Amino acid sequence: MRIPKGDRQIRLADSLEQNPFMTDEELAKQFNVSVQTIRLDRLECGIPELRERLKTVAARTMEAEVKSLQSDEVIGEIIDIELDKRAISIFDVTEDHVFQRNGIARGHHLFAQANSLAVAVLDDDLALTVTTTVNFLKSVKVGDRVIARANVDKKRSNEKRTFVEVTSTVGSDVIFTGEFQMYQTTEQSGRKNR
Numbered sequence: 001m002r003i004p005k006g007d008r009q010i011r012l013a014d015s016l017e018q019n020p021f022m023t024d025e026e027l028a029k030q031f032n033v034s035v036q037t038i039r040l041d042r043l044e045c046g047i048p049e050l051r052e053r054l055k056t057v058a059a060r061t062m063e064a065e066v067k068s069l070q071s072d073e074v075i076g077e078i079i080d081i082e083l084d085k086r087a088i089s090i091f092d093v094t095e096d097h098v099f100q101r102n103g104i105a106r107g108h109h110l111f112a113q114a115n116s117l118a119v120a121v122l123d124d125d126l127a128l129t130v131t132t133t134v135n136f137l138k139s140v141k142v143g144d145r146v147i148a149r150a151n152v153d154k155k156r157s158n159e160k161r162t163f164v165e166v167t168s169t170v171g172s173d174v175i176f177t178g179e180f181q182m183y184q185t186t187e188q189s190g191r192k193n194r
Contacts, residue, residue: 003031009041016047021079021090023050023145074120075112076148083123084152084162089113091146098142105140110168110176117150118164118180126185130161134178144170 003011008031015030016022024042028035042049076091091113093105111134119127140146146168153163161181168176 002033005041008033009045012038012041013045013047021050073116075109075116076146078117078120081121083121085121086152087117087121087150089117089120089148089150091148093140093142093144093146095142103141105142105144107136110136110140110146111178113146113148114150114166114168114176114178115180117148118166118178118182121150121152121164122162122182122184124184127162128183130181130183132178132180134176136176138170138173138175140170140175146170146175148176 012027012031015027022030024035024038027038031038039049074089076089078087078089081087091109093109097109098105111132114134115129115132118129147170148166148168150164150166153165156163160183162184164180164182166176166178166180167174168178
């Protein structure tokens with residue numbers, strides 16, 4: 001059963017307010033309409049396309065929160081962050097990120113997204129990776145959206161090292177996990193313990 005246009009547009013706006021990172025394809029499936037209909041609804045409602053929504057959120061996040069990196073040093077786009085706790089970034093895989101012969105994403109891009117997120121989540125002007133343990137679990141292809149989630153492991157972190165766990169997914173599939181042991185400046189670590 002089709003939803004009337006006015007109702008659909010209200011529901012579309014509500015859906016994007018709850019999850020601003022839904023693609024037009026996902027919205028089309030949700031509302032059982034064509035992708036073109038979703039695009040027209042977004043235009044009529046003044047809702048920008050996904051890439052613009054991501055850029056807006058990422059720019060605000062970088063300006064307001066991240067201390068340890070400049071925006072051009074982050075691989076992917078940080079869309080949510082709570083310093084010293086958690087962060088989320090999105091990385092869209094393009095032709096530039098894959099092996100030409102098989103279309104599979106090169107691992108260093110996935111690692112770079114996770115590593116830059118582990119650095120960015122720390123509330124410090126200087127945060128460096130000391131050691132990592134990573135697992136590549138599934139292949140990633142052109143057009144996939146990789147969502148990386150970083151969590152600071154406070155139970156294991158101490159004055160000299162901070163542990164950050166990163167899990168990357170494509171849809172519901174976990175494709176990468178990493179544990180990053182991070183160095184922060186002594187001055188920052190001392191402030192945290194006061």
